[in-house]
């Protein structure tokens with residue numbers, strides 16, 4: 576296997592074009608990829624480490640949005656003042672993510688490109704309606720996160736294309752992240768939920784809920800949120816809309832029925848008790 580570490584996007588795309596048609600893999604923090612190789616996936620002929628693309632590790636703040644470089648570590652995301660102040664659900668997801676060593680190594684972009692239905696950053700990014708910037712040798716395109724993740728482990732990235740940045744509008748919503756795991760830390764989510772909202776007196780003027788590990792991709796519960804906002808007194812009736820939207824499975828961590836029950840209870844509890 577040959578290892579490469581380009582230090583600019585230009586150098587990366589030149590290398591990709593030289594390696595066209597070859598067996599190439601891209602490495603960010605390696606916390607998803609390396610365990611796969613240890614479990615028996617064959618190593619690629621060419622491994623391109625992105626970590627020297629230092630421009631992709633910064634977080635930029637403008638009046639309208641925050642732009643998170645794809646190589647930003649989970650720890651840097653967690654520690655950023657604007658994430659802490661305005662994107663509580665993302666800060667909380669980063670806080671509950673793995674342990675210290677993994678948080679320093681794993682990247683925000685890696686969590687997205689891995690496209691696990693249980694990825695902890697995903698519900699917050701869906702609920703805040705993140706827009707992703709993808710770059711290839713010819714330029715850039717943007718996609719809403721819901722069009723980027725196509726299924727477990729599947730994304731809209733084309734061959735050689737990189738996820739370069741994640742933009743989230745600064746709408747100043749309140750938010751909350753809830754993770755249910757089999758233990759308190761270093762646990763894959765049994766389910767996870769992000770709630771992004773704005774309260775005016777007793778009612779929600781904005782409500783967006785995204786949830787993971789209850790369908791092949793993270794999903795947003797839009798029908799439920801609309802029905803609840805229109806008629807909050809019928810909460811128990813609207814809960815059926817959550818059942819209709821999800822399709823959880825039994826696996827080693829939990830049964831489908833457990834996931835359904837816990838999800839509905841947690842949402843009901845949040846909407847009734849805050």
Ligand SMILES: Cc1cc2nc3c(=O)[nH]c(=O)nc-3n(C[C@H](O)[C@H](O)[C@H](O)COP(=O)(O)OP(=O)(O)OC[C@H]3O[C@@H](n4cnc5c(N)ncnc54)[C@H](O)[C@@H]3O)c2cc1C
Pocket residue numbers: 600601602603604605606607608609610625645646671672673674677680681682683684685686687688689693694695696732736737738739761762763764
């Ligand atoms: C012990 C342990 C605990 C964990 N705990 C959690 C947890 O609590 N919550 C959670 O959600 N996850 C957890 N994970 C999974 C993992 O840490 C995350 O998914 C992490 O964000 C992956 O990022 P990475 O940079 O390490 O990705 P990598 O392993 O480097 O890459 C993952 C995939 O994405 C591709 N890729 C990465 N970056 C880019 C890019 N910019 N453009 C195009 N393709 C790219 C790679 O080619 C690869 O296919 C854990 C993993 C371990 C080993």
